[in-house]
Amino acid sequence: MSIREIQDLGLTRQREVVLRVIRDAEEHLTANEVFDNAKRLLPGISFATVYNSLRFLKEAGHIAEIRFGNGASLYDRKLARHDHAICTKCGVLVDIEMEHPAELVELAARYSNFKPESLDFTLRGICPDCNK
Amino acid sequence: MSIREIQDLGLTRQREVVLRVIRDAEEHLTANEVFDNAKRLLPGISFATVYNSLRFLKEAGHIAEIRFGNGASLYDRKLARHDHAICTKCGVLVDIEMEHPAELVELAARYSNFKPESLDFTLRGICPDCNK
DNA sequence: ATTAGATTTAGAATAATTCTAATTCTAAGA
DNA sequence: TCTTAGAATTAGAATTATTCTAAATCTAAT
Incomplete structure (x- = not known):
């Protein structure tokens, strides 16, 4: 899972970062946590962009969104269906x-x-x- | 599914109404829709009470909460597991x-x-x- | 009738997500 | 290389969904 591999997907820098954060996470992350982690890698990134990127990556099939009874959506790297x-x-x-x-x-x-x-x-x- | 059947569960009037609304619905309802319908049966009912009742009824096992990718939770009468x-x-x-x-x-x-x-x-x- | 505990109410507060409008980036064509 | 159109990003406001708070009300047991 090299940077190269992600870059080859033709993503913008912001989307790359969001994808990287999700792929590197041990656990499932909320949008808020993705934002916090992404800011470390790319300090200028905005909250709206994180949401936009999550939606984009979800629609492109790179990540999955999971929701349960309470609170916020979680995002899941999508190595394989599970x-x-x-x-x-x-x-x-x-x-x-x-x-x-x-x-x-x-x-x-x-x-x-x-x-x-x-x-x-x-x-x-x-x-x-x-x-x- | 008579009123009697619901009353026998020992619920408050508000909770009865919320349960009735969900059981009578053709489709799955959002909390907002439950509120609108409940107000017709019990005009004074408040939004907070609808949420409280939904939580109560869910914990009591009378209804189920379902969530998907976008927007609000839906509530489901729980006739049987499905x-x-x-x-x-x-x-x-x-x-x-x-x-x-x-x-x-x-x-x-x-x-x-x-x-x-x-x-x-x-x-x-x-x-x-x-x-x- | 009294009282304790649970419930309800109205509205404020919080949390999650999306929208808006201005700006910046990017890639393609002149 | 310059221009330009479309897409993406930004900051912050707006919206939507849900929960909290404090006061009032109800209920059931003394």
């Missing part, structure tokens, strides 16, 4: 990387009559830490 | 009522190490209307 688990006790959000059972999308499409594009799920439960 | 499909073209949100493949929760729990409580998914795709 699902999420959220702890009902402490609220931590983690990624799940697994294949879906073969018939899942097919079933969902059949029941809804939608032409399916993607499917993602959220598991709610107790995280390993809270479960001790 | 999933959602959202149209990537027109944005319409519909319910999917189906059983999950048996191994889905189990797999997700195994991969995340969570103690599972519930799982719900969102199918993204093109709705029948947009697909014509």
